[in-house]
Amino acid sequence: xxxxxxxxxxxxxxxxxxxxxxxVGYVISGMYFGWNLGLEKGGTLGLAVATGFIIVMYLTFxxxxxELACAIPRAGGAFDYAVRALGKDWGFLGGMAQNIExxxxxxxxxFAIGAYLNIFxxxxxxxxxxxxxxxxxxxxxxxxxxxxxxFELGITVIAVIGLLLFAxxxxxxxxxxxxxxxxxxxGWAGAFxxxxxxxxxxxxxxxxxxxxxxxxxPQRSVLIGFGSAILTLLxxxxxxxxxxxxxxGWEAIVFPEPGATASDxxxxxxxxxxxxxxHLLYNAVAFIGLFGLVASFHGIILAAxxxxxxxxxxxxxxxxxxxxxxxxxxxxxxxxxxxxxGIVALLTGETKAIITIACFGxxxxxIISMIALLQLRKKEPGLERPFKVPFYPWPPIIxxxxxxxxxxxxxxxxxxxxxxxxxxxxxxxxxxxxxxxEKQRME
Numbered sequence: 001x002x003x004x005x006x007x008x009x010x011x012x013x014x015x016x017x018x019x020x021x022x023x024v025g026y027v028i029s030g031m032y033f034g035w036n037l038g039l040e041k042g043g044t045l046g047l048a049v050a051t052g053f054i055i056v057m058y059l060t061f062x063x064x065x066x067e068l069a070c071a072i073p074r075a076g077g078a079f080d081y082a083v084r085a086l087g088k089d090w091g092f093l094g095g096m097a098q099n100i101e102x103x104x105x106x107x108x109x110x111f112a113i114g115a116y117l118n119i120f121x122x123x124x125x126x127x128x129x130x131x132x133x134x135x136x137x138x139x140x141x142x143x144x145x146x147x148x149x150x151f152e153l154g155i156t157v158i159a160v161i162g163l164l165l166f167a168x169x170x171x172x173x174x175x176x177x178x179x180x181x182x183x184x185x186x187g188w189a190g191a192f193x194x195x196x197x198x199x200x201x202x203x204x205x206x207x208x209x210x211x212x213x214x215x216x217x218p219q220r221s222v223l224i225g226f227g228s229a230i231l232t233l234l235x236x237x238x239x240x241x242x243x244x245x246x247x248x249g250w251e252a253i254v255f256p257e258p259g260a261t262a263s264d265x266x267x268x269x270x271x272x273x274x275x276x277x278x279h280l281l282y283n284a285v286a287f288i289g290l291f292g293l294v295a296s297f298h299g300i301i302l303a304a305x306x307x308x309x310x311x312x313x314x315x316x317x318x319x320x321x322x323x324x325x326x327x328x329x330x331x332x333x334x335x336x337x338x339x340x341x342g343i344v345a346l347l348t349g350e351t352k353a354i355i356t357i358a359c360f361g362x363x364x365x366x367i368i369s370m371i372a373l374l375q376l377r378k379k380e381p382g383l384e385r386p387f388k389v390p391f392y393p394w395p396p397i398i399x400x401x402x403x404x405x406x407x408x409x410x411x412x413x414x415x416x417x418x419x420x421x422x423x424x425x426x427x428x429x430x431x432x433x434x435x436x437x438e439k440q441r442m443e
Contacts, residue, residue, distance in 0.1 A: 112265065267289055367407065
């Protein structure tokens, strides 16, 4: 028994720098695409207000979540916290929300990879590039994880440099009149409709908690890595937003031409306004943008594989998902299932819808996690907490309230997608109650 448990232990190899790389890498694609779709809904002012609202949520959530990650450094993340604080039913719902977030975010990013590469290879369909990217990076994750973390750090650094390069090229062409032009096209209702795309700026930062079990000195490393990651992303978010919109107004980075569909490559569009499509900076930003997209795509596929694997391992999903590859020792089955779901989502061609469903999962995770934190403070006051969120209980309460408001707003403005999301949760929960309950009775 002791030998089996030892074999299931994850090796502690991740430093604070690696955790910073993972945290920023999971999210950084949100700076390169996706957020601009919120401009169509809310305009410059509407998206700015929505983003400010969401920044407060993420700052309070991140430091609250850090307390949980340091106290319970387990690979299941929100799933483990909810089970311990609220029981198996809430643990299932929190874990399932995490799975939906991590499984639906990659296909949206794959679309953007296709859009950015299509700049250089216009004859190759965007969908073909996106599916090819899924096959390559799922294969890489099946092959091994050790090299994947170093790869993630390297491309994340390049992606950060790319955003700084973009800002350096765009800011000289910045004009305040572009920020003010048609700033609230759909009234204040547009700010609420823009919320999913404001969330996209930071979505998946909580994935750092899923590797806490593999951190060297997790209590210290998670705090430093998590904290520095959210502050880096906050600075990049503000810099990218102002630089991109200030070049030619929000319409210029949403629509490639009047009447066209919304673009998945806003930064090249902004750079074309600043320096032209033939300029070296335009090509550099488009090329480096691929690194940012790949960083998030690869990183979230990794995190999604772990989340799905954990569900299978504890019996909350089919046992086959909890098996590791006999040769590579990676969660191959979970990764392949996630890829299959992602490709089906890709075939819908609906980037906005995929992003919104991922946001439903993220907000559910945030709500359940903050309730778990508040409950654990009451239920286990003696639990060792190497890091305690400052000014408790206000940060988790603020994060919880904002997440609930955002969830309600997204539901109101996306009733069909809300139905899809709740249907996924209901079907999964029925399966859980029927088959997990039967398994418990047999044991």
